[in-house]
Amino acid sequence: MLKIDGIDVYYGDLQALWGVSITVKDGEMVALVGSNGAGKSTLLKTISGLLRPRRGSIIYQGMRIDQQDAHKIVEAGISMVPEGRRLFPDMSVIENLELGAYLAQARQAKDKTLRWIYDIFPILRERETQLARTLSGGEQQMLAIARALMSQPKILLLDEITLGLSPLIVDNIFDVIKQINELNNIAIFVVEQNVVLALEISDTAYLIENGRIIGQGEAKALLRSKEVKDAYLGITPASGETD
Amino acid sequence: MDILQFAIYGLINGALYGMVALGLSLAYGIMGYLNVAQGHLIILGAYGSYLLFRIWEVDPFLSIPILMILLFILGVVLYMAVYSWLLKFPVISRLKSSLLISFGLMLVFENIAILLWTADERAVTTFYSGKVLVLSGLRLPYIGLGTIALAIVVVVALHLFLTKTYFGKAIRATAQDWEASQLMGINVARTYLVSFALSILIAAPAATVISMRVISPGIGVEWTNYGLVLVILAGVGNINAILPAGLFLGLIEAISVYLVGAPYTGMAGLLVFVLVLLFKPQGLFRGRASL
Numbered sequence: 001m002l003k004i005d006g007i008d009v010y011y012g013d014l015q016a017l018w019g020v021s022i023t024v025k026d027g028e029m030v031a032l033v034g035s036n037g038a039g040k041s042t043l044l045k046t047i048s049g050l051l052r053p054r055r056g057s058i059i060y061q062g063m064r065i066d067q068q069d070a071h072k073i074v075e076a077g078i079s080m081v082p083e084g085r086r087l088f089p090d091m092s093v094i095e096n097l098e099l100g101a102y103l104a105q106a107r108q109a110k111d112k113t114l115r116w117i118y119d120i121f122p123i124l125r126e127r128e129t130q131l132a133r134t135l136s137g138g139e140q141q142m143l144a145i146a147r148a149l150m151s152q153p154k155i156l157l158l159d160e161i162t163l164g165l166s167p168l169i170v171d172n173i174f175d176v177i178k179q180i181n182e183l184n185n186i187a188i189f190v191v192e193q194n195v196v197l198a199l200e201i202s203d204t205a206y207l208i209e210n211g212r213i214i215g216q217g218e219a220k221a222l223l224r225s226k227e228v229k230d231a232y233l234g235i236t237p238a239s240g241e242t243d
Numbered sequence: 244m245d246i247l248q249f250a251i252y253g254l255i256n257g258a259l260y261g262m263v264a265l266g267l268s269l270a271y272g273i274m275g276y277l278n279v280a281q282g283h284l285i286i287l288g289a290y291g292s293y294l295l296f297r298i299w300e301v302d303p304f305l306s307i308p309i310l311m312i313l314l315f316i317l318g319v320v321l322y323m324a325v326y327s328w329l330l331k332f333p334v335i336s337r338l339k340s341s342l343l344i345s346f347g348l349m350l351v352f353e354n355i356a357i358l359l360w361t362a363d364e365r366a367v368t369t370f371y372s373g374k375v376l377v378l379s380g381l382r383l384p385y386i387g388l389g390t391i392a393l394a395i396v397v398v399v400a401l402h403l404f405l406t407k408t409y410f411g412k413a414i415r416a417t418a419q420d421w422e423a424s425q426l427m428g429i430n431v432a433r434t435y436l437v438s439f440a441l442s443i444l445i446a447a448p449a450a451t452v453i454s455m456r457v458i459s460p461g462i463g464v465e466w467t468n469y470g471l472v473l474v475i476l477a478g479v480g481n482i483n484a485i486l487p488a489g490l491f492l493g494l495i496e497a498i499s500v501y502l503v504g505a506p507y508t509g510m511a512g513l514l515v516f517v518l519v520l521l522f523k524p525q526g527l528f529r530g531r532a533s534l
Contacts, residue, residue, distance in 0.1 A: 049425070
């Protein structure tokens, strides 16, 4: 469904990704884990069209998308929840959701999608007219996910959605993500510092370090592997990633 | 003379100031462009109103829709020719670069106007110019009443457009976070183009009213000054506060005329401007940016 093949990405002259290749199959849940500054957010920004790779290609449903504008990529069915949520702070919850369904096709199905969203996140219905910036952290994250779902994506890209949230809310949100993945057959590509959690709920996973993929395989097998245990487990992931 | 009478003239002026400032506030609030050529564009529009009246005897108030179309086209051309290049810069560089560009445009527009229409002062004089409605001793000029009505219509229409239509919401979203807007599927480049053209066409009513006062190639900068003062008084990007800020400035001027005389009109406004910058630089009005 989504095939990233050997991409190099630069910020100016600074190379951030080196020959990264990743495949996400239909309805699959894939995790990309790695430490702060490893290039995880860079990869997601490249998929969603905010950055362009200098080498390599990104193929989505047989179509090359690596030189497309970001708004075209949303139209193709790839939707991203960016790091830090990036809600429209001075707009209400419902306005944020409406903007998620900005494109013509999504707009037609808006009411139906909205009912579905409110079933998943009932709290958003209660907060409908509140400004996004007045929501709690957990509610804001739910809104960010809901807004991304309003475009009726086939792949959902999640960038560090657990950052700064309490463990209880994190569990809650991941339950919902899993449910969306299984019931609605939406492929999920999740980027996480919370390695254990990400590996536990994903089908396949990739390890990234210094802009290179250093390991890949079945998520649960990776969780037991020596390299993951050595590198990540038993160490509290640093919070406040800013890459 | 009654202070109320002064207040009425102040409110009429203030409504015009508000209409002049709206475009400046829009372009700055949405894109981070400070278009100091706005006053000159308004004067071009005012010449348009003058010519329409002179050649085809179009009533100035009826020429507004025609001016809106012409200014929209001018805005699109200007944006594509000079402003679209700034998109790739961070917002702070957009501010500096747009200032430089619009300073250049000021010179160009002023000299084009001198070439085409000479430096003479002109004005549209209609059959209702100078006529007043007398209401319990107060003199209400018809053009002044029209000015206030226009200002209200423009502000309400803009508000409805930005809050009720999908495209208006996309404009506000782009103003708040242009990168996240792309992730919604919003074509930010096109949204900027339309927003910029909107910031120019919205000056059409102001251009019409100014054409009935006095126009000459050199007065553009005075109107830009009024616009900049209002952008600060209202709080940067706070579109909803522009008209109240305009009425406030108009009243302050009127009161100063009443108290110390007409020569100090401009100074009173500038004094308020400096005081606001010193003590309340976030603007006089509550609430955050409405965009």
